[in-house]
Amino acid sequence: xxxxxxxxxxxxxxxxxxxxxxxxxxxxxxxxxxxxxxxxxxxxxxxxxxxxxxxxxxxxxxxxxxxxxxxxxxxxxxxxxxxxxxxxxxxxxxxxxxxxxxxxxxxxxxxxxxxxxxxxxxxxxxxxxxxxxxxxxxxxxxxxxxxxxxxxxxxxxxxxxxxxxx
Amino acid sequence: xxxxxxxxxxxxxxxxxxxxxxxxxxxxxxxxxxxxxxxxxxxxxxxxxxxxxxxxxxxxxxxxxxxxxxxxxxxxxxxxxxxxxxxxxxxxxxxxxxxxxxxxxxxxxxxxxxxxxxxxxxxxxxxxxxxxxxxxxxxxxxxxxxxxxxxxxxxxxxxxxxxxxxxxxxxxxxxxxxxxxxxxxxxxxxxxxxxxxxxxxxxxxxxxxxxxxxxxxxxxxxxxxxxxxxxxxxxxxxxxxxxxxxxxxxxxxxxxxxxxxxxxxxxxxxxxxxxxxxxxxxxxxxxxxxxxxxxxxxxxxxxxxxxxxxxxxxxxxxxxxxxxxxxxxxxxxxxxxxxxxxxxxxxx
Numbered sequence: 001x002x003x004x005x006x007x008x009x010x011x012x013x014x015x016x017x018x019x020x021x022x023x024x025x026x027x028x029x030x031x032x033x034x035x036x037x038x039x040x041x042x043x044x045x046x047x048x049x050x051x052x053x054x055x056x057x058x059x060x061x062x063x064x065x066x067x068x069x070x071x072x073x074x075x076x077x078x079x080x081x082x083x084x085x086x087x088x089x090x091x092x093x094x095x096x097x098x099x100x101x102x103x104x105x106x107x108x109x110x111x112x113x114x115x116x117x118x119x120x121x122x123x124x125x126x127x128x129x130x131x132x133x134x135x136x137x138x139x140x141x142x143x144x145x146x147x148x149x150x151x152x153x154x155x156x157x158x159x160x161x162x163x164x165x166x
Numbered sequence: 167x168x169x170x171x172x173x174x175x176x177x178x179x180x181x182x183x184x185x186x187x188x189x190x191x192x193x194x195x196x197x198x199x200x201x202x203x204x205x206x207x208x209x210x211x212x213x214x215x216x217x218x219x220x221x222x223x224x225x226x227x228x229x230x231x232x233x234x235x236x237x238x239x240x241x242x243x244x245x246x247x248x249x250x251x252x253x254x255x256x257x258x259x260x261x262x263x264x265x266x267x268x269x270x271x272x273x274x275x276x277x278x279x280x281x282x283x284x285x286x287x288x289x290x291x292x293x294x295x296x297x298x299x300x301x302x303x304x305x306x307x308x309x310x311x312x313x314x315x316x317x318x319x320x321x322x323x324x325x326x327x328x329x330x331x332x333x334x335x336x337x338x339x340x341x342x343x344x345x346x347x348x349x350x351x352x353x354x355x356x357x358x359x360x361x362x363x364x365x366x367x368x369x370x371x372x373x374x375x376x377x378x379x380x381x382x383x384x385x386x387x388x389x390x391x392x393x394x395x396x397x398x399x400x401x402x403x404x405x406x407x408x409x410x411x412x413x414x415x416x417x418x419x420x421x422x423x424x425x426x427x428x429x430x431x432x433x434x435x436x437x438x439x440x441x442x443x444x445x446x447x448x449x450x451x452x453x454x455x456x457x458x459x460x461x462x463x464x465x466x467x468x469x470x471x472x473x474x475x476x477x478x479x480x481x482x483x484x485x486x487x488x489x490x491x492x493x494x495x496x497x498x499x500x501x502x503x504x505x506x507x508x509x510x511x512x513x514x
Contacts, residue, residue, distance in 0.1 A: 012497035076204040090208035092319035092327040112393020115325025117336035120313045130322045138395045
């Protein structure tokens with residue numbers, strides 16, 4: 001069977017669509033199928049995340065400081081407006097430069113601005129109090145989940161003591 | 167390249183592990199960046215090359231990783247690239263890279279490292295069946311070993327720093343590839359998906375981000391990475407997956423009590439098509455295999471096993487097929503050869 005669009009190549013894509021209760025079958029070659037927008041899932045599609053992030057940011061941040069000069073990360077040269085466009089940060093330093101804006105964004109995306117997971121093993125000594133706090137928080141979460149309130153109370157006291165030391 | 171590898175399906179499709187009748191595989195990946203170095207998209211070739219050599223050096227020092235293979239992604243042709251994506255070893259983004267990108271494939275092929283993708287490093291572990299914890303433990307061990315010789319970009323408040331703010335914190339994405347024909351046939355799938363979304367998990371198609379749903383295969387993964395521990399992410403994905411399995415099993419029971427003849431007919435028709443068709447597209451194979459997998463799970467099909475179904479699933483993908491027969495084929499020829507391959511596998 002030849003492709004119904006170009007009439008030249010062999011039709012390899014047989015697509016059935018239902019439009020207004022009418023069944024329509026298309027017999028297309030690969031090129032013509034691509035032209036009509038039927039794509040191979042492996043070819044990937046632009047991910048809307050960047051747009052999504054940008055829209056969140058533009059609402060939250062762009063309005064606040066339309067007149068102010070664009071903030072630029074000293075370490076990698078990425079400007080905040082570049083980030084808002086692409087949705088990707090340039091380096092670890094960006095997290096310091098754009099901290100204020102990121103706090104807001106991260107809260108919206110994750111519902112939190114505070115890491116509760118593991119620490120790299122090289123940082124566990126240097127950042128011991130924070131690391132311990134995270135571990136206690138995790139145990140507390142588990143204790144509450146298991147309804148072990150005695151243990152939860154103990155853990156809360158330990159967390160308070162730790163906060164007192166700081 | 168990869169012709170030898172293409173002879174067999176990936177280990178994560180072995181059909182082993184817990185609940186493998188519904189859950190094909192579990193995957194965990196961790197996003198990491200090297201401290202004080204721009205992320206790949208802001209790094210020039212020299213910087214990307216130096217990241218690559220840091221990682222190679224760290225892998226060489228790691229007892230558990232040493233014996234794998236490095237693949238220079240810039241040297242791959244389009245077929246090699248598609249093959250790696252089909253095998254879930256590399257992301258589409260990695261295979262699109264311009265220069266200084268690499269993929270490290272662990273000895274058993276259940277672990278891989280993507281270097282200079284969106285982040286400097288993506289540590290990945292795969293396991294057959296519902297084995298999220300096992301996959302996490304493998305990924306975590308690689309992370310521990312690598313962090314012995316690499317200093318990762320980390321902030322005590324924000325956690326691991328990543329190029330995309332949606333990965334900040336643990337940098338961890340855990341996912342399961344799950345087969346839900348019962349929920350699809352009873353048209354309850356949308357309801358279940360919206361429930362899953364409410365629980366902070368995302369549902370995608372077979373090939374992940376942005377891909378279509380084929381063969382009733384869905385990928386479920388955590389949405390957030392900040393504010394929760396790795397343990398918490400593993401536990402909640404496991405809990406929700408068990409819940410989905412229960413919904414799926416209930417849907418199947420209902421299907422059989424209400425429409426047993428139609429379902430049985432659907433399964434055997436799929437079997438007939440695969441056994442006798444002269445041309446098959448990969449989408450058709452996935453959809454027919456979905457019915458057969460349902461047939462195996464419900465005890466209707468006894469002449470085939472899950473590993474056999476998984477083998478056909480893996481080998482009939484476009485790049486796998488071309489690697490398996492060691493030649494490039496146009497889509498039309500592929501459909502003929504695919505039908506031949508499926509017939510021969512079912513004839514055994």
